[in-house]
Amino acid sequence: MVDSGTEKAQVGKVSRPRGRPRSFDRATALEKALMAFWEHGYEATSVSELTSAMGIGAPSLYAAFGDKQALFAEVVREYGVRYGSFGDRALAEEPTARAAVERMLREAAVEYTAPGRPHGCLVIHAATNCTSPEVEGSLRDRRNASIAAFERRMRDDVEAGELPADTDVAALARHTGAIIQGMSQQARDGASREELEALAEIAMAIWPRT
Amino acid sequence: MVDSGTEKAQVGKVSRPRGRPRSFDRATALEKALMAFWEHGYEATSVSELTSAMGIGAPSLYAAFGDKQALFAEVVREYGVRYGSFGDRALAEEPTARAAVERMLREAAVEYTAPGRPHGCLVIHAATNCTSPEVEGSLRDRRNASIAAFERRMRDDVEAGELPADTDVAALARHTGAIIQGMSQQARDGASREELEALAEIAMAIWPRT
DNA sequence: TCTTTTCTGTAGCGACCGCTAGAAAATGAG
Protein backbone atom coordinates (compact mmCIF):
# COMPACT_ATOMS: atom_id res chain seq x y z
CA MET A 1 0.00 0.00 0.00
CA VAL A 2 3.02 2.22 0.36
CA ASP A 3 3.73 4.43 -2.64
CA SER A 4 0.35 3.51 -4.04
CA GLY A 5 0.01 6.90 -5.66
CA THR A 6 3.11 7.26 -7.77
CA GLU A 7 3.09 5.72 -11.22
CA LYS A 8 6.47 4.18 -11.90
CA ALA A 9 7.71 5.55 -15.17
CA GLN A 10 9.30 3.04 -17.51
CA VAL A 11 12.06 3.61 -20.02
CA GLY A 12 10.54 4.28 -23.43
CA LYS A 13 7.06 2.72 -23.57
CA VAL A 14 4.45 3.71 -21.01
CA SER A 15 3.46 0.13 -20.04
CA ARG A 16 0.32 0.53 -17.97
CA PRO A 17 0.18 -1.24 -14.62
CA ARG A 18 -1.27 -4.68 -14.21
CA GLY A 19 -4.91 -4.49 -13.06
CA ARG A 20 -7.99 -2.43 -13.76
CA PRO A 21 -6.96 1.14 -14.50
CA ARG A 22 -7.97 4.00 -12.25
CA SER A 23 -11.05 5.79 -13.57
CA PHE A 24 -10.09 9.24 -12.26
CA ASP A 25 -7.13 11.56 -12.44
CA ARG A 26 -5.37 11.50 -9.11
CA ALA A 27 -4.02 15.05 -9.37
CA THR A 28 -7.38 16.64 -10.15
CA ALA A 29 -9.05 14.61 -7.41
CA LEU A 30 -6.39 15.87 -5.00
CA GLU A 31 -7.08 19.42 -6.15
CA LYS A 32 -10.79 18.98 -5.47
CA ALA A 33 -9.98 17.68 -1.99
CA LEU A 34 -7.68 20.66 -1.50
CA MET A 35 -10.50 23.07 -2.29
CA ALA A 36 -12.89 21.28 0.05
CA PHE A 37 -10.44 21.27 2.95
CA TRP A 38 -9.48 24.87 2.22
CA GLU A 39 -13.08 25.97 2.32
CA HIS A 40 -14.37 24.06 5.36
CA GLY A 41 -11.30 22.90 7.29
CA TYR A 42 -10.18 19.41 8.23
CA GLU A 43 -12.94 18.19 10.54
CA ALA A 44 -15.87 20.00 8.98
CA THR A 45 -15.07 18.33 5.65
CA SER A 46 -16.54 14.84 5.87
CA VAL A 47 -15.34 11.91 3.83
CA SER A 48 -18.66 11.84 2.01
CA GLU A 49 -18.24 15.50 1.08
CA LEU A 50 -14.76 14.66 -0.14
CA THR A 51 -15.87 11.73 -2.25
CA SER A 52 -18.66 13.68 -3.89
CA ALA A 53 -16.38 16.66 -4.51
CA MET A 54 -13.69 14.41 -5.94
CA GLY A 55 -16.20 12.43 -7.96
CA ILE A 56 -15.08 9.05 -6.65
CA GLY A 57 -16.29 6.42 -4.20
CA ALA A 58 -14.97 6.05 -0.69
CA PRO A 59 -12.97 2.86 -1.39
CA SER A 60 -11.20 4.58 -4.28
CA LEU A 61 -10.30 7.47 -2.00
CA TYR A 62 -8.85 5.16 0.62
CA ALA A 63 -6.98 3.11 -1.96
CA ALA A 64 -5.44 6.16 -3.59
CA PHE A 65 -4.72 8.37 -0.58
CA GLY A 66 -4.65 6.22 2.55
CA ASP A 67 -7.08 7.71 5.01
CA LYS A 68 -8.57 11.14 5.66
CA GLN A 69 -5.58 12.33 7.64
CA ALA A 70 -3.07 11.20 5.01
CA LEU A 71 -5.14 12.86 2.30
CA PHE A 72 -5.13 16.07 4.32
CA ALA A 73 -1.36 15.87 4.75
CA GLU A 74 -0.97 15.50 1.01
CA VAL A 75 -3.37 18.41 0.48
CA VAL A 76 -1.30 20.59 2.78
CA ARG A 77 1.86 19.68 0.88
CA GLU A 78 0.16 20.46 -2.42
CA TYR A 79 -1.22 23.71 -1.04
CA GLY A 80 2.29 24.75 -0.04
CA VAL A 81 3.47 24.21 -3.58
CA ARG A 82 0.50 25.63 -5.49
CA TYR A 83 -0.76 28.47 -3.30
CA GLY A 84 1.39 28.99 -0.24
CA SER A 85 4.77 29.57 -1.79
CA PHE A 86 4.59 33.31 -2.41
CA GLY A 87 6.09 34.05 0.98
CA ASP A 88 9.10 31.79 0.53
CA ARG A 89 9.62 33.20 -2.95
CA ALA A 90 9.58 36.77 -1.68
CA LEU A 91 12.04 35.92 1.09
CA ALA A 92 14.37 34.22 -1.37
CA GLU A 93 14.18 36.65 -4.27
CA GLU A 94 13.99 40.11 -2.74
CA PRO A 95 17.23 41.84 -1.83
CA THR A 96 16.17 42.91 1.67
CA ALA A 97 13.91 41.60 4.40
CA ARG A 98 11.88 44.77 4.15
CA ALA A 99 11.33 44.39 0.41
CA ALA A 100 10.47 40.75 0.95
CA VAL A 101 7.86 41.53 3.60
CA GLU A 102 6.41 44.35 1.54
CA ARG A 103 6.03 42.10 -1.48
CA MET A 104 4.70 39.27 0.68
CA LEU A 105 1.97 41.41 2.19
CA ARG A 106 1.03 42.89 -1.16
CA GLU A 107 0.79 39.42 -2.70
CA ALA A 108 -1.10 38.08 0.30
CA ALA A 109 -3.81 40.67 -0.31
CA VAL A 110 -4.20 39.29 -3.83
CA GLU A 111 -3.85 35.60 -2.97
CA TYR A 112 -6.22 35.68 -0.02
CA THR A 113 -9.03 37.26 -2.02
CA ALA A 114 -8.49 35.56 -5.38
CA PRO A 115 -11.82 34.80 -7.04
CA GLY A 116 -12.82 31.22 -7.76
CA ARG A 117 -11.23 29.73 -4.68
CA PRO A 118 -11.58 29.92 -0.90
CA HIS A 119 -10.36 33.11 0.74
CA GLY A 120 -7.57 33.27 3.28
CA CYS A 121 -4.86 30.75 4.02
CA LEU A 122 -5.44 27.03 4.46
CA VAL A 123 -2.47 26.67 6.80
CA ILE A 124 -3.85 29.33 9.12
CA HIS A 125 -7.44 28.14 9.29
CA ALA A 126 -7.98 24.55 8.17
CA ALA A 127 -6.97 22.87 11.42
CA THR A 128 -8.40 25.22 14.03
CA ASN A 129 -10.78 23.62 16.50
CA CYS A 130 -9.53 20.22 15.49
CA THR A 131 -10.09 17.12 17.59
CA SER A 132 -6.90 15.48 16.35
CA PRO A 133 -3.88 17.08 18.05
CA GLU A 134 -1.67 15.63 15.33
CA VAL A 135 -3.46 17.51 12.56
CA GLU A 136 -3.83 20.71 14.56
CA GLY A 137 -0.16 20.57 15.53
CA SER A 138 1.07 20.00 12.00
CA LEU A 139 -0.34 23.31 10.81
CA ARG A 140 0.69 25.13 13.96
CA ASP A 141 4.25 23.95 13.32
CA ARG A 142 4.04 25.35 9.82
CA ARG A 143 2.85 28.71 11.07
CA ASN A 144 5.59 28.94 13.65
CA ALA A 145 8.15 27.81 11.09
CA SER A 146 7.09 30.67 8.83
CA ILE A 147 7.67 33.19 11.60
CA ALA A 148 11.05 31.62 12.29
CA ALA A 149 11.90 31.98 8.61
CA PHE A 150 10.95 35.66 8.72
CA GLU A 151 13.21 36.08 11.73
CA ARG A 152 16.15 34.37 10.02
CA ARG A 153 15.81 36.59 6.99
CA MET A 154 15.68 39.67 9.19
CA ARG A 155 18.69 38.58 11.20
CA ASP A 156 20.62 38.21 7.96
CA ASP A 157 19.77 41.81 7.17
CA VAL A 158 20.91 42.94 10.62
CA GLU A 159 24.21 41.16 10.15
CA ALA A 160 24.57 42.69 6.71
CA GLY A 161 24.02 46.14 8.17
CA GLU A 162 20.79 46.47 6.21
CA LEU A 163 18.80 46.78 9.43
CA PRO A 164 19.82 48.57 12.66
CA ALA A 165 21.87 46.38 14.99
CA ASP A 166 19.39 46.83 17.84
CA THR A 167 16.42 45.63 15.79
CA ASP A 168 14.18 43.22 17.73
CA VAL A 169 14.04 40.70 14.91
CA ALA A 170 11.94 38.23 16.88
CA ALA A 171 9.24 40.81 17.51
CA LEU A 172 9.46 42.12 13.97
CA ALA A 173 8.99 38.60 12.62
CA ARG A 174 6.06 38.00 14.96
CA HIS A 175 4.53 41.26 13.82
CA THR A 176 4.81 40.20 10.21
CA GLY A 177 3.19 36.90 11.06
CA ALA A 178 0.38 38.66 12.89
CA ILE A 179 -0.32 40.89 9.90
CA ILE A 180 -0.45 37.90 7.57
CA GLN A 181 -2.71 36.00 9.92
CA GLY A 182 -4.95 39.00 10.45
CA MET A 183 -5.19 39.56 6.71
CA SER A 184 -6.16 35.93 6.20
CA GLN A 185 -8.81 36.15 8.90
CA GLN A 186 -10.27 39.29 7.41
CA ALA A 187 -10.22 37.84 3.92
CA ARG A 188 -12.37 35.02 5.31
CA ASP A 189 -14.58 37.63 6.97
CA GLY A 190 -15.26 39.34 3.67
CA ALA A 191 -12.56 41.99 3.28
CA SER A 192 -11.72 42.93 -0.31
CA ARG A 193 -8.34 42.92 -1.99
CA GLU A 194 -8.20 46.72 -1.89
CA GLU A 195 -8.97 46.76 1.83
CA LEU A 196 -6.23 44.23 2.54
CA GLU A 197 -3.78 46.18 0.38
CA ALA A 198 -4.48 49.33 2.36
CA LEU A 199 -4.00 47.33 5.56
CA ALA A 200 -0.68 45.99 4.29
CA GLU A 201 0.51 49.42 3.30
CA ILE A 202 -0.21 50.80 6.75
CA ALA A 203 1.54 47.85 8.36
CA MET A 204 4.72 48.65 6.41
CA ALA A 205 4.93 51.97 8.25
CA ILE A 206 6.63 50.25 11.17
CA TRP A 207 9.79 49.96 9.09
CA PRO A 208 12.28 52.83 9.21
CA ARG A 209 11.41 55.59 6.75
CA THR A 210 12.90 55.24 3.31
CA MET B 1 -39.79 26.55 28.30
CA VAL B 2 -39.03 30.17 27.49
CA ASP B 3 -37.18 32.04 30.23
CA SER B 4 -36.51 28.74 31.95
CA GLY B 5 -33.23 29.99 33.28
CA THR B 6 -34.09 33.16 35.12
CA GLU B 7 -35.36 32.81 38.65
CA LYS B 8 -38.14 35.30 39.21
CA ALA B 9 -37.27 37.35 42.29
CA GLN B 10 -40.10 37.99 44.70
CA VAL B 11 -40.59 40.96 46.97
CA GLY B 12 -39.33 40.11 50.42
CA LYS B 13 -39.38 36.31 50.85
CA VAL B 14 -37.43 34.10 48.45
CA SER B 15 -40.28 31.62 47.76
CA ARG B 16 -38.60 28.83 45.84
CA PRO B 17 -40.26 27.69 42.65
CA ARG B 18 -42.74 24.87 42.57
CA GLY B 19 -41.08 21.57 41.61
CA ARG B 20 -37.86 19.73 42.29
CA PRO B 21 -35.02 22.23 42.68
CA ARG B 22 -32.13 22.30 40.24
CA SER B 23 -29.17 20.33 41.57
CA PHE B 24 -26.49 22.54 39.99
CA ASP B 25 -25.64 26.21 39.84
CA ARG B 26 -26.59 27.53 36.44
CA ALA B 27 -23.94 30.25 36.36
CA THR B 28 -21.03 27.95 37.18
CA ALA B 29 -22.31 25.38 34.69
CA LEU B 30 -22.40 28.12 32.06
CA GLU B 31 -18.84 29.08 32.96
CA LYS B 32 -17.70 25.47 32.50
CA ALA B 33 -19.39 25.39 29.10
CA LEU B 34 -17.70 28.68 28.26
CA MET B 35 -14.27 27.21 29.00
CA ALA B 36 -15.00 24.11 26.95
CA PHE B 37 -16.19 26.09 23.93
CA TRP B 38 -13.30 28.53 24.32
CA GLU B 39 -10.80 25.72 24.32
CA HIS B 40 -12.12 23.52 21.52
CA GLY B 41 -14.55 25.64 19.53
CA TYR B 42 -18.23 25.13 18.80
CA GLU B 43 -18.29 21.94 16.75
CA ALA B 44 -15.33 20.18 18.32
CA THR B 45 -17.03 20.46 21.71
CA SER B 46 -19.58 17.65 21.83
CA VAL B 47 -22.64 17.67 24.03
CA SER B 48 -21.23 14.78 26.02
CA GLU B 49 -18.03 16.75 26.63
CA LEU B 50 -20.20 19.65 27.74
CA THR B 51 -22.29 17.58 30.12
CA SER B 52 -19.27 16.01 31.76
CA ALA B 53 -17.51 19.37 32.03
CA MET B 54 -20.61 20.98 33.48
CA GLY B 55 -21.24 18.03 35.78
CA ILE B 56 -24.84 17.52 34.68
CA GLY B 57 -26.83 15.14 32.49
CA ALA B 58 -27.89 15.92 28.97
CA PRO B 59 -31.59 16.43 29.82
CA SER B 60 -30.62 18.98 32.48
CA LEU B 61 -28.51 20.83 29.93
CA TYR B 62 -31.33 20.96 27.42
CA ALA B 63 -33.86 21.99 30.06
CA ALA B 64 -31.66 24.79 31.36
CA PHE B 65 -30.10 26.14 28.15
CA GLY B 66 -32.24 25.05 25.21
CA ASP B 67 -29.97 23.29 22.75
CA LYS B 68 -26.27 23.33 21.92
CA GLN B 69 -26.56 26.38 19.70
CA ALA B 70 -28.53 28.38 22.28
CA LEU B 71 -26.01 27.42 24.95
CA PHE B 72 -23.21 28.62 22.69
CA ALA B 73 -25.00 31.91 22.07
CA GLU B 74 -25.32 32.41 25.81
CA VAL B 75 -21.66 31.49 26.25
CA VAL B 76 -20.67 34.09 23.67
CA ARG B 77 -22.73 36.72 25.47
CA GLU B 78 -21.14 35.76 28.78
CA TYR B 79 -17.68 35.77 27.21
CA GLY B 80 -18.27 39.29 25.96
CA VAL B 81 -19.10 40.44 29.47
CA ARG B 82 -16.47 38.49 31.41
CA TYR B 83 -13.47 38.37 29.07
CA GLY B 84 -14.05 40.28 25.86
CA SER B 85 -14.91 43.71 27.19
CA PHE B 86 -11.41 45.17 27.52
CA GLY B 87 -11.54 46.56 24.01
CA ASP B 88 -14.82 48.38 24.48
CA ARG B 89 -13.60 49.73 27.80
CA ALA B 90 -10.42 51.08 26.27
CA LEU B 91 -12.38 52.71 23.44
CA ALA B 92 -14.78 54.31 25.90
CA GLU B 93 -12.35 55.39 28.62
CA GLU B 94 -9.22 56.54 26.82
CA PRO B 95 -9.09 60.14 25.62
CA THR B 96 -7.85 59.36 22.10
CA ALA B 97 -8.19 56.54 19.61
CA ARG B 98 -4.47 56.06 19.71
CA ALA B 99 -4.39 55.70 23.48
CA ALA B 100 -7.35 53.34 23.28
CA VAL B 101 -5.66 51.10 20.71
CA GLU B 102 -2.39 51.14 22.61
CA ARG B 103 -4.10 50.09 25.82
CA MET B 104 -6.22 47.53 23.97
CA LEU B 105 -3.20 45.83 22.43
CA ARG B 106 -1.30 45.86 25.69
CA GLU B 107 -4.25 44.33 27.51
CA ALA B 108 -4.82 41.81 24.73
CA ALA B 109 -1.30 40.49 25.28
CA VAL B 110 -2.21 39.85 28.91
CA GLU B 111 -5.72 38.54 28.33
CA TYR B 112 -4.79 36.19 25.51
CA THR B 113 -2.07 34.48 27.52
CA ALA B 114 -3.68 34.52 30.97
CA PRO B 115 -2.87 31.33 32.86
CA GLY B 116 -5.65 28.99 33.90
CA ARG B 117 -7.83 29.55 30.89
CA PRO B 118 -7.69 29.00 27.14
CA HIS B 119 -5.41 31.31 25.18
CA GLY B 120 -6.56 33.70 22.48
CA CYS B 121 -10.02 35.04 21.81
CA LEU B 122 -13.17 32.91 21.71
CA VAL B 123 -14.86 35.26 19.25
CA ILE B 124 -11.99 34.95 16.80
CA HIS B 125 -11.56 31.18 16.92
CA ALA B 126 -14.52 29.28 18.34
CA ALA B 127 -16.63 29.23 15.18
CA THR B 128 -14.03 28.73 12.48
CA ASN B 129 -14.59 25.70 10.27
CA CYS B 130 -18.14 25.49 11.47
CA THR B 131 -20.81 23.50 9.66
CA SER B 132 -23.58 25.80 10.85
CA PRO B 133 -23.50 29.06 8.87
CA GLU B 134 -25.61 30.69 11.57
CA VAL B 135 -23.02 30.06 14.28
CA GLU B 136 -20.08 30.93 12.07
CA GLY B 137 -21.81 34.09 10.92
CA SER B 138 -22.67 35.26 14.41
CA LEU B 139 -19.01 35.46 15.41
CA ARG B 140 -17.96 36.92 12.07
CA ASP B 141 -20.50 39.68 12.62
CA ARG B 142 -18.98 40.36 16.02
CA ARG B 143 -15.49 40.58 14.56
CA ASN B 144 -16.58 42.97 11.82
CA ALA B 145 -18.55 45.00 14.35
CA SER B 146 -15.40 45.41 16.41
CA ILE B 147 -13.51 46.78 13.43
CA ALA B 148 -16.41 49.13 12.70
CA ALA B 149 -16.26 50.34 16.29
CA PHE B 150 -12.54 51.02 15.92
CA GLU B 151 -13.27 52.99 12.80
CA ARG B 152 -15.97 55.08 14.46
CA ARG B 153 -13.66 55.94 17.33
CA MET B 154 -10.94 56.95 14.89
CA ARG B 155 -13.32 59.03 12.84
CA ASP B 156 -14.31 60.90 15.99
CA ASP B 157 -10.65 61.70 16.52
CA VAL B 158 -10.28 62.93 12.96
CA GLU B 159 -13.28 65.21 13.36
CA ALA B 160 -11.87 66.45 16.66
CA GLY B 161 -8.59 67.27 14.97
CA GLU B 162 -6.82 64.67 17.05
CA LEU B 163 -5.86 62.75 13.92
CA PRO B 164 -4.85 64.16 10.50
CA ALA B 165 -7.80 64.89 8.26
CA ASP B 166 -6.50 62.61 5.53
CA THR B 167 -6.21 59.59 7.82
CA ASP B 168 -7.52 56.41 6.20
CA VAL B 169 -9.60 55.44 9.21
CA ALA B 170 -11.04 52.34 7.56
CA ALA B 171 -7.59 50.94 6.86
CA LEU B 172 -6.32 51.98 10.27
CA ALA B 173 -9.24 50.18 11.92
CA ARG B 174 -8.65 47.10 9.78
CA HIS B 175 -5.00 47.16 10.73
CA THR B 176 -5.90 47.27 14.41
CA GLY B 177 -8.23 44.33 13.90
CA ALA B 178 -5.55 42.39 12.09
CA ILE B 179 -3.08 42.94 14.92
CA ILE B 180 -5.61 41.75 17.48
CA GLN B 181 -6.50 38.71 15.41
CA GLY B 182 -2.85 37.91 14.76
CA MET B 183 -2.06 38.23 18.45
CA SER B 184 -4.90 35.87 19.30
CA GLN B 185 -3.72 33.35 16.73
CA GLN B 186 -0.18 33.46 18.03
CA ALA B 187 -1.34 33.17 21.62
CA ARG B 188 -3.04 29.95 20.57
CA ASP B 189 0.15 28.91 18.82
CA GLY B 190 2.15 29.26 22.00
CA ALA B 191 3.44 32.84 22.04
CA SER B 192 4.11 34.29 25.50
CA ARG B 193 2.75 37.48 26.99
CA GLU B 194 6.11 39.19 26.58
CA GLU B 195 6.30 38.22 22.92
CA LEU B 196 2.82 39.58 22.29
CA GLU B 197 3.64 42.78 24.15
CA ALA B 198 6.68 43.31 21.96
CA LEU B 199 4.52 42.65 18.90
CA ALA B 200 1.97 45.20 20.12
CA GLU B 201 4.61 47.79 20.76
CA ILE B 202 5.98 47.43 17.26
CA ALA B 203 2.49 47.66 15.80
CA MET B 204 1.98 51.02 17.52
CA ALA B 205 4.80 52.45 15.41
CA ILE B 206 2.37 53.04 12.54
CA TRP B 207 0.86 55.94 14.48
CA PRO B 208 2.40 59.37 14.00
CA ARG B 209 5.37 59.97 16.30
CA THR B 210 4.56 61.42 19.69
C1' DT C 1 -51.11 12.44 53.18
C1' DC C 2 -51.89 13.23 48.31
C1' DT C 3 -51.45 15.92 44.18
C1' DT C 4 -48.92 18.86 41.20
C1' DT C 5 -44.82 20.54 39.40
C1' DT C 6 -40.19 20.42 38.08
C1' DC C 7 -35.77 18.23 37.69
C1' DT C 8 -32.72 14.00 37.25
C1' DG C 9 -30.91 9.62 35.38
C1' DT C 10 -31.36 5.83 32.15
C1' DA C 11 -31.67 4.38 27.95
C1' DG C 12 -31.92 4.90 23.33
C1' DC C 13 -33.64 7.37 19.00
C1' DG C 14 -32.25 8.34 13.92
C1' DA C 15 -28.43 10.39 11.47
C1' DC C 16 -24.02 10.79 10.33
C1' DC C 17 -19.03 9.77 11.18
C1' DG C 18 -14.61 7.38 9.22
C1' DC C 19 -13.77 3.31 7.19
C1' DT C 20 -13.89 -1.47 4.92
C1' DA C 21 -15.43 -6.36 3.45
C1' DG C 22 -16.82 -8.60 -0.59
C1' DA C 23 -18.38 -9.11 -5.16
C1' DA C 24 -18.26 -7.42 -9.80
C1' DA C 25 -15.69 -5.11 -13.49
C1' DA C 26 -11.70 -4.01 -16.25
C1' DT C 27 -7.25 -4.54 -17.58
C1' DG C 28 -2.41 -7.34 -18.77
C1' DA C 29 -0.01 -11.87 -18.89
C1' DG C 30 0.22 -16.46 -20.47
Next chain:
DNA sequence: CTCATTTTCTAGCGGTCGCTACAGAAAAGA
Protein backbone atom coordinates in the same frame (compact mmCIF):
# COMPACT_ATOMS: atom_id res chain seq x y z
C1' DC D 1 -9.63 -18.32 -23.83
C1' DT D 2 -8.14 -18.43 -18.45
C1' DC D 3 -5.82 -16.44 -14.66
C1' DA D 4 -3.87 -12.85 -11.83
C1' DT D 5 -4.19 -8.21 -10.52
C1' DT D 6 -6.15 -3.92 -9.47
C1' DT D 7 -10.11 -0.76 -9.17
C1' DT D 8 -14.95 0.10 -8.59
C1' DC D 9 -19.49 -0.34 -6.55
C1' DT D 10 -22.75 -1.73 -3.02
C1' DA D 11 -23.64 -2.31 1.33
C1' DG D 12 -22.84 -1.89 5.90
C1' DC D 13 -19.66 -2.12 10.06
C1' DG D 14 -19.04 -0.02 14.97
C1' DG D 15 -19.00 4.45 16.96
C1' DT D 16 -20.33 9.05 17.98
C1' DC D 17 -23.30 12.91 17.03
C1' DG D 18 -27.27 16.02 18.94
C1' DC D 19 -31.21 15.23 21.19
C1' DT D 20 -35.35 13.23 23.81
C1' DA D 21 -39.10 9.83 25.86
C1' DC D 22 -39.94 8.06 30.05
C1' DA D 23 -39.93 6.86 34.74
C1' DG D 24 -38.51 8.03 39.21
C1' DA D 25 -37.03 11.63 42.68
C1' DA D 26 -37.60 15.91 45.19
C1' DA D 27 -39.72 19.89 46.22
C1' DA D 28 -44.37 23.09 47.16
C1' DG D 29 -49.31 23.39 47.84
C1' DA D 30 -53.76 21.44 49.32
